[in-house]
Amino acid sequence: MSTTTSRRLKTARFDIYRSMVLRTARKDDNVEITDESNYQFDTNYELFTAGLVIGFLRDDPRTESKGSYSQDFIQVNRVGGSSENEYREGIEFIYKLIELEHSDDNPDDSELWELALQYADAGVEALNQDISLKGEFDLLAFIDEADQKWEDRLEDVLISE
Amino acid sequence: MKVEKAIIKNFMPFYKEVPVDLQTNSDSPLILMGAKNDRGKTAFFTAMRFCLYGFEGGNTLKSEKRRQAINRKAAVEGLDEASVTLEFSHNQNIYEIERVIEFDQVDDPDDRNWKSCHVTVKKPSVSEGKEIVINQAPNEDPAKKYNRFINGILPESASDFFFFDGEELDRYAGSYNDSEADVRTAIETVLGIREIQNAIQDLRDEGKDYYQDEWKDKAEDVEELQDLSEDISSVQSDIEAKKTEKDSAQTELRQKEKRRHQIGDELAEASGVATKQDRVNEIAEEIGDSAQDDSLKGKLDEKRGARRELHSRLGPLMIGIGAKHGVENYDVSIVSGMEDTIEYLLDRDDCLCGADIDEDAEETLENTLEKLRKDEMSTISELQGFASDHLECLTSGDYPENLNVSQAKSEYVSIQEDIEGLAEDINDLEDEKETLEEEIEEATVTAEEAESLQETKETLDEEIGGLKNTIETLDEDLEELEEKKRKLEQTVNSMEAADEEEQRYRTLMKLSDECADAWEKIRDRYVETQRESVEKHASNIFQELTNKNDVYEGLTISKDYKLDVKTISGNRDIEEQNPSKGARQIIAYSFIAGLNKFTAREAPVIIDTPIGRLDPEHKQNLIEYFPNFRDQVVILYQPGELDEEDIKQMGDNISSHLEIHQRENDPESSEVSSIESETDLKRVLAK
Secondary structure (H helix, E strand, C coil), X not given: CCCHHHCEEEECCHHHHHHHEHHHHXXXXXXXXXXXXXXXXXXXXXXXXXXXXXXXXXXXXXXHHCCCCCEEEEEHHHCCCCCCCHHHHHHHHHHHHHHHHCHHHCCCHHHHHHHHHHHHHHHHHHHHHHHHXXXXXXXXXXXXXXHHHHHHHHHHHHHCC | CEEEEEEEEEECCEEEEEEEECCCECCECEEEEEXXXXXXXXXXXXXXXXXXXXXXXXXXXXXXXXXXXXXHXXXXXXXXXXXXXXXXEECCEEEEEEEEEEECCCCCHHHCCEEXXXXXXXXXXXXXXXXXXXXXXXXXXXXXXXXXXXHCCCCHHHHHHCEEEHHHHHXXXXXXXXXXXXXXXXHHHHHCHHXXXXXXXXXXXXXXXXXXXXXXXXXXXXXXXXXXXXXXXXXXHHHHHHXXXXXXXXXXXXXXXXXXXXXXXXXXXXXXXXXXXXXXXXXXXXXCCCCCCCCHHHHHHHHHHHHXXXXXXXXXXXXXXXXXXXXXXXXXXXXXXHHHHHHHHHCCCECCCCCECCHHHHHHHHHXXXXXXXXXXXXXXXXXXXXXXXXXXXXXXXXXXXXXXXXXXXXXXXXXHHHHHHHHHHXXXXXXXXXXXHHHHHCCCCHHHHHHHHHHHHHHHHHHHHHHHHHHHHHHHHHHHXXXXXXXXXXXXXXXXXXXXXXXXXXXXXXXXXXXXXXXXXXXXXXXXXXXXXXXXXXXXXXXXXXXXXXXXXXXXXXXXXXXXXXXXXXXXXXHHCXXXXXXXXXXXXXXXHHHHHCCCXXXXXXXXXXXXXXXXXXXXXXXXXXXXXXXXXXXXXXXXXXXXXXXXXXXXXXXXXXXXXXXXXXXXXXXXXXXXXXXXXXXXXX
């Protein structure tokens, strides 16, 4: 079992993070924030978590992200501060599922984490695309999607073995 | 005037009522009335004059004559009044003149005195009886009605030529002395010249002077009219000036009211701008900004923040769905218990359900037990642990809005609706604000300008008030002036004919003057004609009456009515000729007869003592002439003047022959009776 210390949140679509994460936008000197409401997330790990679950549920990792991560955010075990929180627990839960899904292949932790990163970027792209298409952040649509996909996805991971 | 009857009552010697019938007819004009001396012949003569004219003289003399006229016996007996009444016809009217002297009863007849006196004129009433047409006390103004009445019949001044004493006639045949003016006036009155003269005088005095006075009045009116016209013009000028002033004031008022109206509009617009600005400020405050929690933007930001938190929790929420699913559908404890159960079953021959555990079943149990004992199982257990932890974090973590997925969805929908509502409100308000701001921007009046306009409006209000007061005052002035003008015009209208009247009076005045001039010429001509006629007739009569036809050829009458005797040796005045008393009397008779022939008056001739000193020839000639004097000739004679031959000579010319004689058994009283017999005649004729 791999340790969480080596796992770091990172993305190959930092551009999207910059446009959707308030704190990230604030750090960018090239960006002038006129309306904070335009930023759907406060921190990067929040967007990362959303992207991770969306990507996992759709099971369509963004493979092209591999080797092109431009920015590290934070280690998983430091997400949300010192105490346990829903982001960190959520990331660990998805990670465990990835681990279970690929247990027959005996992958190492880095391979599993790489897959998680690719899921996250795929989800972030999907999220960005959805916003672009709809002109707004359709939170309920993603939750509905989660309602629809989780049962099958869990069966894929847990029962098929 | 033709006397029908005389009634003498308690007058002089006539006691009680003494009626005297004096009727005559045209063929018998003479009434003879004989009386001895002191029987009342002169009293009767006096009574006739008294009735018509009252007594002559001043008040004292008149008073004494009235007292003496009261019959002594009547005074003692207290018969109250003495009177003379004449009934006569004149111009086909019948009149009755009654002159009364009232007195109180006295014990001594010498103490008798009159109390009052009056004269009345009556005439037959249209109904019956008589009506008084004139009732005048003697002391009243002689110009009153009675005088006008009697002057229209026989003026007193002319009466001397109708009522005369034959023995005093010679005064007309001599110098008129002091009374010549009166005689001349009397003659002119008899001839009607006096009327012409009076008419001329009236035309001069009453006519011309009257019209002159009227003309002067009207001339003054014309002058006044001119003054009034000037006044009207002046008032009209004042009115025009006031109207001009009022027009100017009204024009100024209209301009100022128009300006005030404009300012009112501008102020209303300014007021609208202020209201709009207030609304803009209100909207701005309501919208506010993010820092203001109570503002819409603050609330919106708050909601957006809440929404962003939910956005941020998208991942955990989606994972939560899976975690919950995993926890609920995949029980790790069951998996762990299975190991114990399999080991238990491997030690038995049959299953818990009663089935036999054969070798195949035992092999399966052993494989399953082996698999369960691998790491994978622990991984699933670990997964379930993460799932449980995650779910616990979702609902009971540090986050204040930790909600389960269902709650989060509801919350999100609510927040989203709030955000949309707030955004919509803000948009609406901002649109309204924008519209208002545009309107404010487009408004032409600024706040400073509005303040200035307000000051201007207040000033205009004061000026308009002043102008209205001015106009009101001008209206009052105009009303007064119009009233003044109206009154002046009314006065002028009432005097409009003044100028015309003035012309008319000028014409009348001139006409009156010309008329007087014409009448003067007529009078001169008439006087001359009358004088010549009277002279001719008097000359003829004189020649009939005189006993010296061989010497006297007639009479001449000068323009001053002085008589001259025309003799064979030339004309001489009476004094120069110096005829005898008898001859003078004949000359006077001739003159009076001439006058009576051409008189304008109609009156009886009453002659007292007609014969006097005439010699038989003159007497005879006169007796022959008496019937020719007038239509009514009353001859009052005394014994010796006439004899039976004379009476016989007058014969049918006598209507009645009366005698004034002593009342029977009353030596102080007289009465009048008709001479019915020869005896009576002889008695009255007896010397």
